[in-house]
Amino acid sequence: MAIKNRIAWAALGLALAAAPGFAQQKQYGPGASDSEIKIGNTIPYSGPASAYGIIGKVEAAYFKMLNESGGVNGRKINYISIDDGYSPPKTVEMIRKLVEQDEVLFTISTLGTPSNSAIHKYMNQKKVPHLFVATGASKWNDAKDFPWTMGFNPNYQSEGRLYAQDILRNHPNAKIAVLYQNDDYGKDYLKGFTEGLGDKAKTMIVKAVTYEVTDPTVDSQIVTLQGSGADVFFNITTPKFAAQAIRKVADVGWKPVHYLNQVSASVGSVLKPAGLDKSVGLISMQYIKDPTDPKWASDAAMKDYFAFMKKYLPGEDPMDGSATYGMAVAQLTVQLLKQCGNNLTRENVMKQAASLNYQIPMALPGVVAQTNAGDFAPFQTMQLVKFDGKTWQGFGEPVAVK
Incomplete structure (x- = not known):
């Protein structure tokens, strides 16, 4: 009987250990x-x-x-x-x-x-x-x-490479202008972008200018970039300056193929202030659902x-x-x-x-x-998108870019 009791208690102990409340010591x-x-x-x-x-x-x-x-x-x-x-x-x-x-x-x-x-x-x-x-x-x-x-x-560098690959595929003779924030954020995007262009970066990028976060506007930088004769523009800016750049590009009559980094691709906080009509044709990327897209x-x-x-x-x-x-x-x-x-x-x-x-x-x-223990980048798959005046529309297949 004692042996049976010990077996019963042991079985109960195992059951309790397996139960959710006992499964993990706090x-x-x-x-x-x-x-x-x-x-x-x-x-x-x-x-x-x-x-x-x-x-x-x-x-x-x-x-x-x-x-x-x-x-x-x-x-x-x-x-x-x-x-x-x-x-x-x-x-x-x-x-x-x-x-x-x-x-x-x-x-x-x-x-x-x-x-x-x-x-x-x-x-x-x-x-x-x-x-x-x-x-x-x-x-x-x-x-x-x-x-x-x-x-x-x-990864900003991966995103930059994504745009570079699209340019090489669809605009192989492009003259590229770049505006970027003068810090690690801007330089990281630029590094990936130039690496993506490879040997052609030296000839394709005809002008690159910077701005500081303390600058009131980037209007003068846009005028300078327009004067370079570029027909493709990579816009590496945070929301305030992205809206200014989009608006100024339109106001001066410059019509480049315009790539906008994803961190400033919000319709609500960037494209609306810039002007939805002035944002038509912008190219960016997505990995999170867009609330302006009716397909959702x-x-x-x-x-x-x-x-x-x-x-x-x-x-x-x-x-x-x-x-x-x-x-x-x-x-x-x-x-x-x-x-x-x-x-x-x-x-x-x-x-x-x-x-x-x-x-x-x-x-x-x-x-x-x-x-995993050796890779701390949660997201590596991106979808290229183009703004149609109301929402971002995906084009091509989602791609994984290292």
Whole structure:
């Protein structure tokens, strides 16, 4: 009888161990507890890149919605988002506060190549997961030297190569003008673009000029580029300057084939201010569903998005592509937390971030967020698109560009 009892208790013990509540011992790092998960963020709610502020607003609203239904694995998300004005020194100050005072478990969606470059080493020295960085600079995919940092956007250099390949295919005798922001963000795009053109870059690029984020306008740069005789224009700018450039190109009567980097391809925050009529023919790329595209009208994820925006952010423009970007980041963050389960240590957060294989509802079908221990670039598949005056229209097949 005693033997039978021991067997019964052993069987019960195995059953309990296999049950969900007993499957994983709770482990917590800074910012995590039975009731809460602290996540930090810096983003420009003010300054020259304030158009991106909607990303932080959407993420905050999404986590609020989630908390109202119980959070993730029974824990509420405490999302602490701070304005850094797109100023790297301010970013450093705010990140130190988030890490050392607020003691967040990890950060997401910190925006801008210059801003993230300023905190890159700090986050890795502190061993704080620095996740889904809102920039596509190639440096974020360096699992060996910076194992605590991971990007979100497709690689800027890869995107630049995508446009270069399209130019070589369709405009092999092009004279190319380039406008780019004078920092790591602009230079990264330009590097990929020139590499994509290969040996022809020296003869095809007839003029390249820069601007500073402190410049009031890029009007003079556009006039200079027009004067070069270029018939193709690669526009590497953030939203404020992208809108100015699109408008000025039209106003001076310049009619180049106009490529616009994806970070400024929002219809709501860039093309509308520039003038939809002046934006016709622009070429860019997508990897997230476009809220202005009627083909997604019956898509379940897009319906959920519009309902969410109406309820939680009624004063914001749901047609702003930066808003759908913010939702995509929030959705991937929730997936990450689900994978972490009850092991909410910084080490496990990073381990799970490096083992993603998830179709984000707001991403284009087939554009899956995939990572592994040696490759921290979640997205590598892109779709070329052209603006028709109302929405972006895809052309060609989605391609994976390294």
